[in-house]
Amino acid sequence: LDRNVEEVSGYICGKRVLVSGAGGSIGSEMCRQISRLAPSELIMLDRDESALHAVEMSIHGRSLLDTEETVLADIRDADTLTDIFMTRRPDVVFHAAALKHLTLLERFPDEAFKTNVIGTWNVLQACEKAEVSVVVNVSSDKAANPTSVLGYSKRVAERLTAEVGLRPSPNRYLSVR
Numbered sequence: 001l002d003r004n005v006e007e008v009s010g011y012i013c014g015k016r017v018l019v020s021g022a023g024g025s026i027g028s029e030m031c032r033q034i035s036r037l038a039p040s041e042l043i044m045l046d047r048d049e050s051a052l053h054a055v056e057m058s059i060h061g062r063s064l065l066d067t068e069e070t071v072l073a074d075i076r077d078a079d080t081l082t083d084i085f086m087t088r089r090p091d092v093v094f095h096a097a098a099l100k101h102l103t104l105l106e107r108f109p110d111e112a113f114k115t116n117v118i119g120t121w122n123v124l125q126a127c128e129k130a131e132v133s134v135v136v137n138v139s140s141d142k143a144a145n146p147t148s149v150l151g152y153s154k155r156v157a158e159r160l161t162a163e164v165g166l167r168p169s170p171n172r173y174l175s176v177r
Helices: 002-012 025-035 049-060 079-088 104-109 109-129 149-166
Strands: 017-020 041-046 070-071 092-095 134-138 174-175
Touching: 017 025, 017 079, 017 104, 025 041, 025 049, 025 092, 025 104, 041 049, 041 079, 049 070, 070 134, 079 109, 092 109, 104 109, 104 149, 109 149, 134 149
Parallel strands: 017 041, 017 092, 041 070, 092 134, 134 174
Antiparallel strands: none
16 A cells, blocks of 8 residues: 555656546545645646535635635536646546436436536546646446446446547556546
């Protein structure tokens, strides 16, 4: 474990790091951990202002949502994402934004597609345009042998990430479960 922290720290220390879905359960924990690894800048992106408030509060003990650290945006909006990525130029992106509640997504499969597939594609395209060095797509164990809308949507997101990663570029694209 220490070796993994050391390796991850090398990717983060002194770098501009963006976390999509920063207010979610996984994204917020990632932000708390990343903030301890001395990034030059931590950019917390989410579409939920209350969630951004909560994660900023958990990191700093205060939250006025008045710094460049928090970015209110939806990964479904490709143009806005591209503008943010081109302006902020993150070095590393952890893409944790996703819909993940199994039973709800079974009832609303279009929403899973719009966020988990199209939203991921939008993030990947913005990363390519901004020449992000390292892109980590946070997936789900449900993508391994998908049997649900959640699993299938996250599996497609993994495949999209892998496809972009195969393009000629010095940048790294990977998915983790």
